[in-house]
Amino acid sequence: HTAIRLARDAGARLVIAGPVFEPDRPYFDARIRDQIDGRQIVYLGPADHALKVGLMQRAQALVLPLEVDETFGLAMIEAMACGTPVLAYDRGAVPEVVAHGETGFAVHTYEELRESLPRLAGLQPQRCRDHVAQNFSRDTMVAAYVKLYEEMGRGA
Numbered sequence: 001h002t003a004i005r006l007a008r009d010a011g012a013r014l015v016i017a018g019p020v021f022e023p024d025r026p027y028f029d030a031r032i033r034d035q036i037d038g039r040q041i042v043y044l045g046p047a048d049h050a051l052k053v054g055l056m057q058r059a060q061a062l063v064l065p066l067e068v069d070e071t072f073g074l075a076m077i078e079a080m081a082c083g084t085p086v087l088a089y090d091r092g093a094v095p096e097v098v099a100h101g102e103t104g105f106a107v108h109t110y111e112e113l114r115e116s117l118p119r120l121a122g123l124q125p126q127r128c129r130d131h132v133a134q135n136f137s138r139d140t141m142v143a144a145y146v147k148l149y150e151e152m153g154r155g156a
Helices: 002-009 021-033 050-056 075-083 110-120 125-136 138-155
Strands: 014-017 041-045 060-066 086-087 104-107
Touching: 002 014, 002 060, 014 050, 014 138, 021 041, 021 138, 050 075, 060 075, 075 125, 086 110, 104 110, 125 138
Parallel strands: 014 041, 060 086, 086 104
Antiparallel strands: none
16 A cells, blocks of 8 residues: 555556465455556566566566565565665665665655655666675575574584
């Protein structure tokens, strides 16, 4: 609902992709379904890998106005790997994943979310891709887990 509000306020198009899981269906039916018009607010349903990559490569941003704490944020990493910045509420893993002002914006309020929209144009797609490669590659993640396990083993 927040991303829809943002799109309407900005006069921008919002494409929503992904499944609606049964626990989320009442929310989707009550707050989202009636706002989908097929032009400005589009819902595609579940997206396979190729569709997801294509959407993210063409997007101005991945808008993620989280209402709960995101534990990791794979969607954010996928977007940045495609060169697409992230515009999200600063909750959960967002500050660990998004380099504020470089690969997107981690904000606290709706007003900051809206004010960040024009600033997205100044971000470099290559910086987003580099950030993912440097911090979230398989090798980097494995090394970080090994280091953590070693530290935990020494403290036991």
